[in-house]
Amino acid sequence: MSLYVGLDVGTQSVKLLAYDPSLGEVVATVARPMQLVSHDDGTREQEAQWWVDGIVACFAELGPALRGRIRAIGVSGQQHGFVPINARGEVIAPVKLWCDTSTAAECEPIMAAVGGAAACIALTGNPILAGYTASKLPWTRRHRAQAYAELDGILLPHDYINFWLTGQRYAEYGDASGTGWLDVRNRCWSRELLQAIDPQRDLAALLPPLVPLESTFTLAPRIAALLDLPAEVQVSTGGGDNMMAALGTGNVAAGRLTMSLGTSGTLFAYADHPVVDDDGRWAAFCSSSGGWLPLICTMNCTVATERMATLFNIPRGGGEALMAQTDPGAGGLVMLPYFNGERTPDLPNARACLHGMDLHNTTPAHFYRAAMEGATYSLRNGYDAFTRAGLSFDTVLLTGGGSNSAAWRQLIADVFDLPVKVPTQAEGAAFGAALQALWAAQRGQGGEPDLAATVDAHVRFDDALSATPDPRTVPRYAEQYRRFLHHLSEVGPLLRTAPSPPQGSEQ
Template structure:
């Protein structure tokens, strides 16, 4: 009769999923929207209290009878964010988020200190990119010196939610690898990179202990009482949203490629060993399952389609209808959807562009299609890197809000020339957090509990949403994609001139 809960603290909202392992079904889903503080300098911030208030609101919507049956909770959180705490556990400043590009100069400073981006890859497996946690420390030291002077704990967003739930501070390897400080090969903090971030302070003393992916902790009695939960509830290690989405799409063994169409776009796959690109073309992360998770991240996905829909006065819910009469290639329109700068390729100062406009193709339908295609092409560009490294896949597991669009599913199948599978549960990160919680719960009584077996049993595919490439469309997208790449090359040249120098 026990239930497990997955919480996904994202950028746009907090989502709560309640899963019944016995009946293999989601019994409740609730969400709460979040605000975003956006600055002209590329800063993107949220108050951590907003996440907690949203979680409270989600639990308040949950039937008390269901709350009493909860046995374990797992937390997924947007990666890379910096939550600064003082010695008493109080938040010192708003959290700078994954999509914050205001710290590019600090990225360059850290990398230059150790000898450049390639030396960073040698030290930890990844360069220090805009959005990663490391540069946020240097930025805070410069721009919020009072908060930095009182800094006693460095937490990531999902760590902070765990801290609120349990009163304990910890970090797990998947989310920790997104700080820029963790050597993903050894799973140890890189002392040179910590020193390069602040040579005057031992930052390792501010980082919480690293725990295994199957670890769990008891909920705080005060929080259990407040939320109407049993005091016996276990809180699993949790992880970054991409790591949890990997679990939620069954991507816990080699051979599966997952794609998330959310605020950001991501491609990721499971690996049994570190897969590091010397050129830093992808993120060489650890997973939240005990393995590794090579990952491509683009910073603009549904951001682009939502921006266009808002500008033309319609809802993305009607997007498929709006673009019903358009064809692959958007009648020649090409969009570089870099509204938030870009991470893959590393162009944090880039901005969006719309090309090849004429009096015939400039319609809301074509512009909307160009936004969707641009977001998809950006992910295809990252996929090309994985293919060049020798990775191959037979299908794509699609999750995130964009996966609910039939047109987008078909576009992904055609642009990638691969079948698309869609898990029954659209909220892959929240479901993944719930399944990790189930794994941790089973580990308390069975040391041999296997996450791969849990994923096989509980991640179901919606056969009605399965989508296959259309040969005509596959052919039509090839020249359109090449045109996108030509504009991308121009953008690289343009915005590279504006980047702070590094190594």
């Protein structure tokens, strides 16, 4: 039977997932690790050729029988990267990634050129943040002048892989909204922002066209031969990794909140209208399913529990027993888990704090619980911003490494007072890309016109991993969350200042 492939081009790896919709099963997953160029100035870069090499290796590992059954491919890519190409379609510089902060100084001048952050949000729905694509262009103009002079195309990582697969330059609204120059309300490029980035050049002429969601493109003959795939394979529009993860977790209707418990924490939701915050407290993205995808990121999630595990030599998986030894509230401990600074709330210079220690709660178990609770309260703080904007939710769709913890699943259910569901397919972004490819290919042959219906028909959840709020502990966590907010309010002014360097260090 036919197979549909999702490619996820991430920072750490390239992944391939092959899905058989007739069986409702993923029949193969293959991955290749990626290198990362990292420097002390905040540089985080990769070579686009590394992604291509990884994709070629992944398809080779599938074997000819599986390759011959592939009918369509969807691509998920890490957001915000800048892939510069020349008139011949060649990549002319290393790709600056979403996590590159070497371009941070370029953000304020761009926003100042349109009247400041508030004016920028009024124009596009988002401020210009260091990770966004916008700041990478003036940086390239200053530091890689030859590449900038040769620039003939501006592509995002997933756009580039689509270009490599098909020979066609095209973009879609979800990933494009992470550039900083897409007007998310009107779903079009903002000429004002593009002019602010470079008033001497028509950057709009270098951008790929924004194509409809249902568009498909035929695999280029050269690539079909290289990958040993059928010549008629179609490539869908794809999208950014968060947008594809929304599809892969079933977040295609109002009321569903996807939460990812990784090193950082992420909350995003489907909306049928633009959800823009005048203060820029969340990313006002478009979805890749025809709607919008407001997204909140916290910088410290599993990093908090991992730090406690390292500090107390807690073995892998040992945190579950420690959680069982302690009660909600961690014996009065409150952790503000800002080990990496924080984005939500906006405290980039913050450091982690632990409050309420006494002679009885200074145990590994209490510290571990305080870290898990603190990371969860940080996510709840972002959730509250969503609800104040008028969004409402009836379900949490949980993904990421933290979702493997039964204690954390129950904690989420209790703190948010919502049922928690965990998708059976852990590779949400790759699976979402495969589902988009399935829908687009079948729609082109008279199949289901509604992407959400296709997603709901194929995304399944593991009942054994679900959690429901416990009425005995929900109010206890609510009280502890109020304490967390109180501490954040009181300590927040101190956390807003840059930390002093250690005595004796260079100034």
